[in-house]
Amino acid sequence: xxxxxxxxxxxxxxxxxxxxxxxxxxxxxxxxxxxxxxxxxxxxxxxxxxxxxxxxxxxxxxxxxxxxxxxxxxxxxxxxxxxxxxxxxxxxxxxxxxxxxxxxxxxxxxxxxxxxxxxxxxxxxxxxxxxxxxxxxxxxxxxxxxxxxxxxxxxxxxxxxxxxxxxxxxxxxxxxxxxxxxxxxxxxxxxxxxxx
Numbered sequence: 001x002x003x004x005x006x007x008x009x010x011x012x013x014x015x016x017x018x019x020x021x022x023x024x025x026x027x028x029x030x031x032x033x034x035x036x037x038x039x040x041x042x043x044x045x046x047x048x049x050x051x052x053x054x055x056x057x058x059x060x061x062x063x064x065x066x067x068x069x070x071x072x073x074x075x076x077x078x079x080x081x082x083x084x085x086x087x088x089x090x091x092x093x094x095x096x097x098x099x100x101x102x103x104x105x106x107x108x109x110x111x112x113x114x115x116x117x118x119x120x121x122x123x124x125x126x127x128x129x130x131x132x133x134x135x136x137x138x139x140x141x142x143x144x145x146x147x148x149x150x151x152x153x154x155x156x157x158x159x160x161x162x163x164x165x166x167x168x169x170x171x172x173x174x175x176x177x178x179x180x181x182x183x184x185x186x187x188x189x190x191x192x193x194x195x196x
Contacts, residue, residue, distance in 0.1 A: 016054045018044040020068075023061045032062060059117040063126055066104070070129040073100055075136045086144030087191045090137055094166055094187045098180035101170070134159055141194075150194045158194055165190040 010018065022043035026035040037048035037058065044051070055061045075093055118126065138159050144150040150158070169183025 012054065015044065015046070015050075019046070019051055019054055019061065020065060023058075024065055027062060027065075032058070056119045056122075057117060060119055060122045063118045063122045067122075067126055067129045069100075069104060070126075070133050073133055075133070086140045086147065086149050087195065089140045090162065090191060091184065091188060093136055093140070094162075094184050095181060097166065098184055101180040130163070134163060137162060153194065161194075162187055162190050 019040055022040050023035070026039055026043065030039070035058070037051045040046070040051045040058075040061075041048050055064070076096060138155050141150060141155050141158050145152050145155070165186040166183055169186035170180060172186075173180065173182045
């Protein structure tokens with residue numbers, strides 16, 4: 001059956017957008033594990049195979065949603081009182097992250113369960129988004145090391161340690177209950193370990 005003259009076919013990008021919109025709604029209402037490719041297809045007028053033509057896996061869909069979220073985030077410029085430490089500024093960044101993460105927190109267990117199944121291109125895109133988003137932390141680490149507040153360690157390694165401590169805290173909170181802000185004390189402990 002050919003499309004009617006008044007029906008405009010979607011471009012590939014428009015179809016990807018439709019899948020992402022449907023996925024965001026279904027993943028948060030029905031749950032990631034319970035949402036099938038057929039569900040996404042029904043929501044967008046595609047077959048399950050049609051969905052796969054635009055995203056390799058469901059894991060890539062949820063990763064793309066998270067990448068968009070991370071890419072859209074702009075860390076606020078917080079004025080700290082005179083004498084505030086670089087560690088306090090890093091904690092401010094992670095409290096901001098926790099506030100931003102609250103909107104997506106329900107999906108985090110699904111994200112962690114599928115992150116090992118992301119395609120290589122999606123994983124590279126995720127790493128780029130995370131590096132860009134965490135740039136303020138690396139700047140504070142660099143300034144803190146120059147000021148003698150932190151031990152002289154590799155900045156990339158220190159940034160990754162802090163990020164992993166936050167992720168560990170989020171996992172614990174998602175299992176035990178609570179909000180993303182309850183993960184920030186893990187960051188504090190890591191910063192204490194980095195203190196000169």
